[in-house]
Amino acid sequence: MRPEDARYVIIGAGFAGAATACHLAFQGARRVVILEQEAVPGFHSSGRNAGFIRQVLSEPSVGDLAARSAEFIRNPPPGWPVPVSYNAIGSLIVGRGQQWEAVCRDAELARERGLDVECWSPEKTVAAMPLIEGGVLDGAVWCASDGVIDIAALLSGYLKTAQSGGAVIRYGATVTEVRAGEGRVHGVATDQGFVEADVVVNAAGPWAGPVGVMAGAVPIAFHPRRRHLFVTPPLDWVKPDWPFVLNVSDEVYFQPSSGGLMLCPCDEDEVAPGDPPTRPEALELLAERLAAAYPDFPDVPIGRYWAGLRTFTDDNRFVIGWDPGIEGFFWVAGLGGHGVTTSAAVGSLAARVLFGADEDPNFSPARFG
Ligand SMILES: Cc1cc2nc3c(=O)[nH]c(=O)nc-3n(C[C@H](O)[C@H](O)[C@H](O)COP(=O)(O)OP(=O)(O)OC[C@H]3O[C@@H](n4cnc5c(N)ncnc54)[C@H](O)[C@@H]3O)c2cc1C
Structure with a gap:
């Protein structure tokens, strides 16, 4: 056949x-x-x-797929049936110690596959993203072509x-x-x-x-792991072109979203396949991780939140x-x-x-x- x-x-x-x-x-x-x-x-x-398109990844084989896929997503073929907005706000992956060294190795691999990435000093990173001032970091990997997809x-x-x-x-x-x-x-x-x-x-x-x-x-063996996302109401001090910021040492990320911020505590408890209920502990974890990463991070109200599953082998x-x-x-x-x-x-x-x-x-x- x-x-x-x-x-x-x-x-x-x-x-x-x-x-x-x-x-x-x-x-x-x-x-x-x-x-x-x-x-x-x-x-x-x-x-x-x-909805974040991130190309600097620690598993090389997945990084290769990400780079090829991102190119398609940014430039879909002629005749693509639905306009897809892509907001290239860029990403900063920040860290310290061993995690920072690992991110630098990931950045090197990303560079070898042709991705334009830069390693930034803590000072340059804080100048680009004032919310993380006061955090202890060794630097950041900047990838300008990363962004948010509809x-x-x-x-x-x-x-x-x-x-x-x-x-x-x-x-x-x-x-x-x-x-x-x-x-x-x-x-x-x-x-x-x-x-x-x-x-x-x-x-x-x-x-x-x-x-x-x-x-x-x-x-x-598949492992579905629950993860929460929290979104604030619109906040007049948030700049919509601020980058996505992932802290790999304190395991927390945030990005501008709908006029406010979307924040994630990078939680990953394993659950059965299904529609996972939300847990109040996830909000506590978010507060703990943000405070550990960035002591001066402003208090933000939470408008809505939900949980979904990430499934791993x-x-x-x-x-x-x-x-x-x-x-x-x-x-x-x-x-x-x-x-x-x-x-x-x-x-x-x-x-x-x-x-x-x-x-x-x-x-x-x-x-x-
Ligand atoms: C909080 C969170 C944040 C994330 N952020 C990002 C991100 O920023 N960038 C990124 O790249 N990825 C992100 N991911 C990961 C991404 O969402 C997943 O990798 C992706 O959606 C998995 O797609 P899937 O089709 O494998 O699974 P699913 O979207 O779960 O689709 C599987 C489908 O199969 C159907 N199905 C199952 N069993 C049956 C059956 N017996 N009969 C009929 N239908 C069935 C289900 O109903 C479901 O619709 C995130 C995930 C979560 C939870």
Whole structure:
């Protein structure tokens, strides 16, 4: 069978599933069905994140994907169906001691892949971001091309491109069984009926583990970790062009958002897949970490807050490729905290491997088999 004639079922309409469907359309796949248990796309992690495109990352293989993906996101191909606003406010990754040394190594690797990054002194950093005055830091890595993306528009662009190529999206369709026999997949059962498939793509985010179990695929341990984001009301002293600031020593970040600030305590308690409830302790953690990092940080009111899940594998690398045991079962999962940034490159790699290209061994599911 030619890959363009296969029947594809993609489980999940988050960034993993949507970007894969989009790139399958670019490759000429015709019979693609996306099944999403919720009534809308991006209900889970893909709609609850900070929307920050960050390219200086500690895992080199993920950094490569981030750089390629960011280029696509900033300059989508001609005919892209939804205008996607990108605000290149830049990022400052600040730290001290060993964490600072690690960030400098990440910056060096980013430079080698052609990214324009600079190492700044503490004085230059505080001049650019007065809120962190009083904090103890050895310096900052500045990346001017990082920025904030409109996540709803980006996700919608992937899905609309897939639909233009003929993909069908079914919302409110929960996959309850992946039917496999004689070593290969045959389709999926849903609460809306059976869908035959030659290829089943597991893009189920925090549920990727249970979906893999349904198929009898290689057992991969996934760890969904809850993270909170807090947003202040508009504050007249916040400058909208201030950069994103991540402190890797005290584990806290903030960025301008909707006229105020978005702040994150970088919490990561492991929970079951689902819609995670918020915890008041997260606000206490935010206050503690901000005070430890920047003793003079102003008191800010919190307007709204929410929690979402970041899903990791044991080695923190993504899982993109064919299952080594069940023919036709394909993984696009474990995107952790970088699934927006890397989405275009993840979708492109997944679609190319689905059409016969070699897997990237860094992401191959076979490493768990
Ligand atoms: C607080 C927070 C901040 C973040 N900030 C950033 C950031 O600034 N930049 C960045 O790049 N990344 C960020 N991330 C990470 C990013 O959001 C994720 O990596 C990405 O959204 C993961 O996408 P996904 O498609 O794998 O998962 P999801 O978005 O969870 O999508 C999986 C989908 O599968 C569906 N599904 C599951 N099981 C079934 C089933 N049986 N049947 C049918 N459908 C099913 C689910 O309903 C869901 O919609 C952040 C995450 C969080 C939580």
